[in-house]
Amino acid sequence: xxxxxxxxxxxxxxxxxxxxxxxxxxxxxxxxxxxxxxxxxxxxxxxxxxxxxxxxxxxxxxxxxxxxxxxxxxxxxxxxxxxxxxxxxxxxxxxxxxxxxxxxxxxxxxxx
Amino acid sequence: xxxxxxxxxxxxxxxxxxxxxxxxxxxxxxxxxxxxxxxxxxxxxxxxxxxxxxxxxxxxxxxxxxxxxxxxxxxxxxxxxxxxxxxxxxxxxxxxxxxxxxxxxxxxxxxx
Numbered sequence: 001x002x003x004x005x006x007x008x009x010x011x012x013x014x015x016x017x018x019x020x021x022x023x024x025x026x027x028x029x030x031x032x033x034x035x036x037x038x039x040x041x042x043x044x045x046x047x048x049x050x051x052x053x054x055x056x057x058x059x060x061x062x063x064x065x066x067x068x069x070x071x072x073x074x075x076x077x078x079x080x081x082x083x084x085x086x087x088x089x090x091x092x093x094x095x096x097x098x099x100x101x102x103x104x105x106x107x108x109x110x111x112x
Numbered sequence: 113x114x115x116x117x118x119x120x121x122x123x124x125x126x127x128x129x130x131x132x133x134x135x136x137x138x139x140x141x142x143x144x145x146x147x148x149x150x151x152x153x154x155x156x157x158x159x160x161x162x163x164x165x166x167x168x169x170x171x172x173x174x175x176x177x178x179x180x181x182x183x184x185x186x187x188x189x190x191x192x193x194x195x196x197x198x199x200x201x202x203x204x205x206x207x208x209x210x211x212x213x214x215x216x217x218x219x220x221x222x223x224x
Binding site for chain 2: 004006009030031033035041042043044045048088090092098099100101102103104105
């Protein structure tokens with residue numbers, strides 16, 4: 001079956017440091033989504049990447065989709081305490097499907 | 113707008129008991145989903161409904177049944193609860209395939 005590897009599992013950073021989480025798939029993806037879940041909360045959509053090599057930015061967050069559409073990354077510049085939470089990628093291998101497979105997530109803790 | 117509303121927020125069951133988790137969305141979305149979230153496992157898709165009148169299995173459908181009552185409502189039923197079904201359950205909706213998911217606040221279920 002499809003494997004959704006997300007690394008690292010946990011990351012503790014000092015406030016102001018950068019953070020990156022990676023999502024790697026065993027199959028070529030149609031598109032990928034990223035979600036953030038605050039502690040005790042529910043996942044909230046951040047962004048969707050569709051094109052090979054695509055790069056999108058949201059303020060301090062930079063999202064990349066690999067050239068082969070098998071991996072993706074989320075980079076946060078100068079982390080803040082509001083960035084605390086778990087970041088998930090959600091992969092779609094088949095165009096038009098509803099079966100988004102979520103990664104295991106990266107839990108980010110920011111130390112003030 | 114309330115978005116996606118789930119009830120109940122918490123539930124404790126004894127092994128063998130049955131119950132139904134309720135979900136309703138007010139965004140006129142076509143598609144609805146049930147996920148479960150276990151520590152370290154990310155979110156796993158149980159069932160989804162691409163449109164009113166259709167339902168399909170996800171990654172982990174065993175032990176569950178669903179009903180798409182109308183366009184707004186999608187319920188998840190546990191006929192005979194087992195301790196392995198202890199989890200946080202999230203309902204989600206989306207406009208269509210390959211569009212962002214909107215999640216409810218979750219139901220924390222414990223089966224003793």
